[in-house]
Amino acid sequence: MKVSILDQPSEILTQTVTLTTNKDKPDNLFLFHCYHCGTGIQRIKGNVVRIGAGITLPQSVMTFQQCHRCKENYTFQIVHMKAPTAIKLTLTPQVEGGVSTFHCIICRQPVLQYTLEKAVKLPKMTPIIPPSLFACTQCGKIYLLNDVVSLVV
Numbered sequence: 403m404k405v406s407i408l409d410q411p412s413e414i415l416t417q418t419v420t421l422t423t424n425k426d427k428p429d430n431l432f433l434f435h436c437y438h439c440g441t442g443i444q445r446i447k448g449n450v451v452r453i454g455a456g457i458t459l460p461q462s463v464m465t466f467q468q469c470h471r472c473k474e475n476y477t478f479q480i481v482h483m484k485a486p487t488a489i490k491l492t493l494t495p496q497v498e499g500g501v502s503t504f505h506c507i508i509c510r511q512p513v514l515q516y517t518l519e520k521a522v523k524l525p526k527m528t529p530i531i532p533p534s535l536f537a538c539t540q541c542g543k544i545y546l547l548n549d550v551v552s553l554v555v
């Protein structure tokens with residue numbers, strides 16, 4: 403599905419995934435998974451720097467993809483910077499008022515449960531208060547939960 407983001411920037415709610423090239427492993431390729439439901443979205447080359455709600459820098463947008471399962475929208479953009487160890491997250495709840503689950507974008511393991519008010523780390527339901535670092539229990543990928551925001555206007 404192709405959408406012109408430049409024409410109607412305010413009408414598309416999307417998760418912006420910022421990528422950078424991996425200088426040490428330039429051919430680093432992985433399947434990016436929808437963080438809401440774990441469905442494979444797109445093969446990505448490089449490293450994810452951050453995932454954030456909303457739309458930023460449409461001129462540098464690489465591709466726009468919709469999760470075929472939960473219909474979440476993802477926009478991928480490339481920046482040139484040193485890849486940080488932790489992927490910075492600004493999450494949005496999938497269900498307004500309900501509990502959403504964050505799946506590791508690399509290995510699709512459910513790692514967090516969150517609402518607008520609070521977040522807990524799985525499997526022990528340990529509360530974490532943003533900004534806070536946590537690691538995927540399966541693949542060890544490190545994330546920084548920056549905030550949980552609502553995109554509903």
Ligand SMILES: [Zn+2]
Nearest residue numbers: 436439469472
């Ligand atoms: Zn999905």
Ligand SMILES: [Zn+2]
Nearest residue numbers: 506509538541
């Ligand atoms: Zn993982």
